[in-house]
Amino acid sequence: MAAYSKRQWMTLVVFSIAQFCNAVCVSLQAPFYPAEAEKKGATATQYGLVFGIFELTVFLVSPIYGRFMSKWGPKFINNAGILTVSIMCILFGFLDRMDDTNTFIGFSFAVRIVEAMGNAAFVTSSFSIIAKEFPKNVGAAFAAMETFFGIGLIVGPTVGGALYELGGYTLPFVSLGTVLLCASMMTSCCLPSSGAEANADSQNSRGQFLAALRLPSILVSCFAIMSASISIGFLQATLEPHLRPLHLTPLKLGLMFVLNGSTYALTAPCWGWLCDQRLAPKTVTTFGAVVVVIAFMLVGPVPFIPLETTLPLVISALVIHGVGFGAELVSTFAGAHRDVLANGFPDDLNTYGLVSGIWTSTFALGCFVGPSVGGMFLDAIGFKWATLFVAALHLLVALLTSLYMCLKKDEKVLYARVHECLSQTKDERNSLLFPASEECDSTYGSAGSSQENLPSIY
Template sequence: MLGFIDSADSHLMSTRSCGACSLHSSHRHALEEIRKVPISKRQILCLIALAYGNFCVAACVSLQAPFFPAECDNKGVSSQVYGLIFGIYELVILTASPIFGKMFAYVSPNFFLESGLFLAGITTVLFGILDRIADSLQFTVLAFSLRIFEGAGAAAFLTSCYTIMPLEFPDHISFLFALLETFFGLGLIVGPTVGGALFEVGGYITPFAVLGTCMILGSLVSIILLPKSGGVTQSKSPSVFAFLCDIGTLLDVLTIAGCLNLIGFNAATLEHHLRQFNLSPTKIGSIFIITGSVYALTNPLWGKLGEYKFDARWMSILGTAINIVGLLFMGPADFLPIEPQLWLVIVSLIIVGIGMAAKQVSAYIACLNDTINRRGYPNETSTYALVSATNFSSCSAGAFLGPSVGGYLLGTIGYRASTQVILGFEILTLILLVLYKLCGS
């Protein structure tokens, strides 16, 4: 979920040293920064700990998708409920991250990073024994409880990670934002793939035990490798409420939330749709990584187009239109005279991955440019933090609503009709973006 937006953050940080330079020049300067100020051994060890933690968090949060819905069905838990079980993780991150950020003024972020990894790892391992609980109510309560604690652990780690990173690497911020994003993306790909394979080999408990243990080891690695640091002094930032009171900013928030909404929707519902094709857990896990893989491959292309040729808002419009095409055929929509076919699902997921990359990158760039150039916010760290926090919260909100609403829709109207609801959201977003752009904004 966080990995998809963090790569856009790398565009922000180089503006601290380039003043009136382009806001999108950080990719060109990343290697120059590395050559100017070499990374020390201390920093290399710190980077290993942060990268490993990002990988483990992403792998553990994504590993349930290929087989947990089927386990819920066996326990008599409805799709509405297990959609909420998926979504509660994001809701906890959304609410807990600001709290942890405020506490860094008094407690070292290292403590939250190490304890967050340990908590998330323990809860992941415990999630692997849920199949032994026969009572559906007990199963549901424990699943919710474990996901809540896992989300709190992930929030503690992620908030700490992106606080420690600029403190320890002040000369390499833009490059390392992108690097940590890469490791998070790898985790999102490995999670469902390896999780499905481990499920086939050793049953329900095996993927949770293996990947959860890897995360616990990440906590120990962090204790050993991370340099000690003190509390972080909080600087005053612009009002979030005032920042959101702008149509352009709200449209960017809506665009970003829509991307994670779609990812969360498929996490809770796609496995149910794929059952008709009689696929193994490993194959289902492979299908789940298609969208993220395409996103990762096409993201640099959209970034270059936005940097040199394309207006960011028109790129958002193009990405939304591409997503609409993918959603039309993913089910496919009920009003199309086409029966569900596996190859059609795969092609649709590829199309959606392309559209998501365009939307995510362009909405972030549009929001940043608008905030500084049109709205007159200062070109400084507090503004970058405000834009990043707003977009991060948009991702969490979308990732919570996607599986929560998706699980409910799956249980009431079925997968094909459910995709039409998400399709309607994308069409509404497209209309609003086009109107805003045509009105001269």
């Protein structure tokens, strides 16, 4: 970080603050919206879908933002997105005025859909700008920004629960939505403009999108991202009903929702550093998946483990989940950017927008499936049996990433050759003994001796 330029510091600080405020609003509903929905006569399946529709919308619109990132401009997309989220968060606080179940659920869906469109714009554009501004330290910069997102996940339920106790349902949404509104104004004024925002060729962008999805490494990463987000979405919709027999106060219940977020915030920089400097990202992904399996075996715990549901056991499981969840998210984001560059995609804003759109969209798909399926499973078989669904998914992630690494043992050699290609001048590349010169020139162009466009691979 000592080598970061003033522009890089400004970008990182602005996005970190915005991510913090965004996370506060995103995590706000979890401790008390399910109980409020049940007062209106809604079922777990219905309010689970309210959580899920947000992420389904993000899943559908994120690739669109990624595809047109250069044409519309990442700063404009970012500013419009965060402003929309703040306004919709405030409006969500007035839903308790509606007593009819169908009206309450219907307006919940409407507000969350518009809010999701803004959130997708903000997240996709911020990830694209971060990847562009920090080409050598994508993992570390992403992890630093996500640390503030994790802190926001701590503050949101905690402060939200306290404000709910103090002033009822409306106060948390209006108060914290206003804070995000102020953050959106700061972002608009302080975020540096991103250069090289030439109009993108829509047809070419579509071809690149499909080409990226055909890469086996990207498909494996997408499944890992989706499974990680399913785990957090599942807990959003089902943890509060699971903890009701423990008779926690709203404030204590809010604190339960911050445990995995706080652990994620603390460990994300470590995972970013490891992915940039020490380990292959898919090794970190495999470790994270195994850790999440352990967490979901304990959080219930699963019926075949002879343990009772106790507060210390749930706390331990949520902390373990935060460790594994962080490993999966950071490693998949850093790894996806490296994979597309190593497979010949141009090192420009279009590619960053493309990868960020895929990552955000896939993450959102899991966050839709998690609470939606979680609510249905909670109604049908109960929380303890339902956790097996998430544990099985992550066991499959661990197996797939391990299998991929076994089948792609030459990948480290490939990345090493790419590193050597980009570190040479064109004449030096032509004199390399191994036939990498034509491969480098055709794939990466004349990069010269500069390594500005080179991500750290191993």
